[in-house]
Amino acid sequence: MSAGFADRLYLPGGGPVHTLPPVCKLVAVLAFTVVVVATPREHLAAFGGYLVLLLAVAAVARVPPGFLARRLLIEVPFLAFALALPFFAHGERVDVLGLSLSAEGLWGAWNIVAKGTLGVLASLLLAATTRPHLILGALRSLGMPGILVQIAGLMLRYFEVIAAELDRMRIARESRGFQARHLGHARVVAQSAGALFIRAYERGERVHLAMLSRGYTGAMPPLGTDGERGGAVPWLIALSLPAAALAVAVAGWLPVR
Amino acid sequence: MHAPDGFIVGPIALAAGAVAVGGVAVAVPRARRQLDERAAPMAGLVAAFVFAAQMLNFPVAGGTSGHLLGGALAAILVGPYAGLLAVAIVLLVQALVFADGGLTALGVNVTTMALVTVVVAYPLFRLLVRTLPVSRASVTAAAFVSALVSVPASALAFVLLFAVGGAVDIPLGTFTAAMGGVHVLIGIGEGLITAAAVAAVVAVRPDLVYGARGLDLRAAAPLRGGEAAGAA
Numbered sequence: 001m002s003a004g005f006a007d008r009l010y011l012p013g014g015g016p017v018h019t020l021p022p023v024c025k026l027v028a029v030l031a032f033t034v035v036v037v038a039t040p041r042e043h044l045a046a047f048g049g050y051l052v053l054l055l056a057v058a059a060v061a062r063v064p065p066g067f068l069a070r071r072l073l074i075e076v077p078f079l080a081f082a083l084a085l086p087f088f089a090h091g092e093r094v095d096v097l098g099l100s101l102s103a104e105g106l107w108g109a110w111n112i113v114a115k116g117t118l119g120v121l122a123s124l125l126l127a128a129t130t131r132p133h134l135i136l137g138a139l140r141s142l143g144m145p146g147i148l149v150q151i152a153g154l155m156l157r158y159f160e161v162i163a164a165e166l167d168r169m170r171i172a173r174e175s176r177g178f179q180a181r182h183l184g185h186a187r188v189v190a191q192s193a194g195a196l197f198i199r200a201y202e203r204g205e206r207v208h209l210a211m212l213s214r215g216y217t218g219a220m221p222p223l224g225t226d227g228e229r230g231g232a233v234p235w236l237i238a239l240s241l242p243a244a245a246l247a248v249a250v251a252g253w254l255p256v257r
Numbered sequence: 258m259h260a261p262d263g264f265i266v267g268p269i270a271l272a273a274g275a276v277a278v279g280g281v282a283v284a285v286p287r288a289r290r291q292l293d294e295r296a297a298p299m300a301g302l303v304a305a306f307v308f309a310a311q312m313l314n315f316p317v318a319g320g321t322s323g324h325l326l327g328g329a330l331a332a333i334l335v336g337p338y339a340g341l342l343a344v345a346i347v348l349l350v351q352a353l354v355f356a357d358g359g360l361t362a363l364g365v366n367v368t369t370m371a372l373v374t375v376v377v378a379y380p381l382f383r384l385l386v387r388t389l390p391v392s393r394a395s396v397t398a399a400a401f402v403s404a405l406v407s408v409p410a411s412a413l414a415f416v417l418l419f420a421v422g423g424a425v426d427i428p429l430g431t432f433t434a435a436m437g438g439v440h441v442l443i444g445i446g447e448g449l450i451t452a453a454a455v456a457a458v459v460a461v462r463p464d465l466v467y468g469a470r471g472l473d474l475r476a477a478a479p480l481r482g483g484e485a486a487g488a489a
Contacts (some may be wrong), residue, residue, distance in 0.1 A: 204301070
């Protein structure tokens with residue numbers, strides 16, 4: 001709940017990946033992820049190739065591997081799920097270290113871990129090199145309805161404020177000697193959520209009036225990057241990632257000599 | 258519960274994406290009609306609230322902790338359409354800006370965590386509020402039940418997607434039972450938090466609880482000091 005939460009994934013920098021137009025990066029990451037997800041799980045080498053590609057992008061973007069590794073923790077709940085699969089899935093059993101495991105389950109677990117991890121890494125690289133509001137601008141360029149972009153933008157802008165309110169409530173609770181220790185204490189924490197909603201709602205009303213008094217008529221004034229389409233060169237650079245991934249995938253299809 | 262990439266096969270993930278887009282497309286004009294030109298700031302701030310409320314952790318048992326999904330809470334407080342938009346936007350931003358949940362699984366996540374929770378919780382909440390006697394206790398009870406049910410419903414929707422397009426063939430009965438059982442427990446936590454949060458709002462600003470509109474709750478019970486929780 002610390003300040004700067006919304007920017008925590010963004011690593012300020014002026015590298016070649018940072019300066020690419022956000023819309024190019026967004027499309028590239030999406031296309032890359034689609035290629036990864038569409039790759040048959042038996043093509044083990046292809047997944048290694050994808051990882052090498054992402055690490056190469058990280059190196060060019062000067063995103064340290066340690067940063068990526070720490071943020072991969074977000075995947076842990078699904079790793080637990082994947083680990084359970086070999087024990088439950090149908091199909092023929094194989095013996096691994098004395099355990100009877102389902103071969104199908106092992107493949108399934110590998111499929112989830114490999115594709116999930118590559119997807120998170122690709123998203124992390126996008127988030128680490130692109131400011132959040134520019135990602136939203138890229139969505140606008142791609143044709144997402146303005147109202148949704150506005151909602152997302154206002155959410156990002158006020159999230160810090162709302163989270164800081166929550167933190168002040170926590171400090172107020174703790175300075176009165178309260179600490180949540182068991183489920184019965186959830187009621188007190190939940191009442192904070194109720195109070196937080198009232199504060200957020202009333203802030204929304206004030207924000208709306210402030211916007212009106214500054215001439216808001218239902219559309220936000222365009223940002224510098226809104227509607228940016230990107231030139232041919234940035235597109236070529238950005239799309240080299242999914243293109244390389246596609247090449248790796250196709251190489252996996254070719255018969256082994 | 259944020260599904261990562263590769264969990265559900267491509268065609269089913271695409272279909273879930275189409276369902277999610279359809280749900281959002283239905284919600285946008287209706288949220289606009291409800292909130293008129295306040296739609297963007299109000300839904301934006303409610304989305305920020307849902308995101309922040311998801312960070313409220315409470316200890317469950319054995320060192321594990323639970324947190325709110327928020328679909329039922331948002332729908333009860335601001336209505337099903339604005340609530341759906343707020344939760345869907347939270348999931349979109351989490352996937353794009355926080356790398357939480359796969360980009361190709363966004364449709365799956367919006368369908369199970371925003372669409373299903375709202376579509377299950379809100380009608381159930383309205384039904385309970387209409388059938389129970391008009392009182393703040395009824396609103397609290399209705400919030401508890403609808404939020405509780407919304408969590409296993411969301412899990413079962415996920416099981417359904419997994420059964421049709423899961424990357425693995427697993428015994429469906431066992432999987433359904435396990436997911437359902439775990440999520441009933443999670444749902445109890447969700448229900449408690451949602452009920453207490455709605456009760457706190459009803460005690461102070463009953464006019465803000467969209468799902469309880471048309472009920473005269475002021476006369477139903479006097480405001481007690483400790484219940485406002487606005488003191489912090």
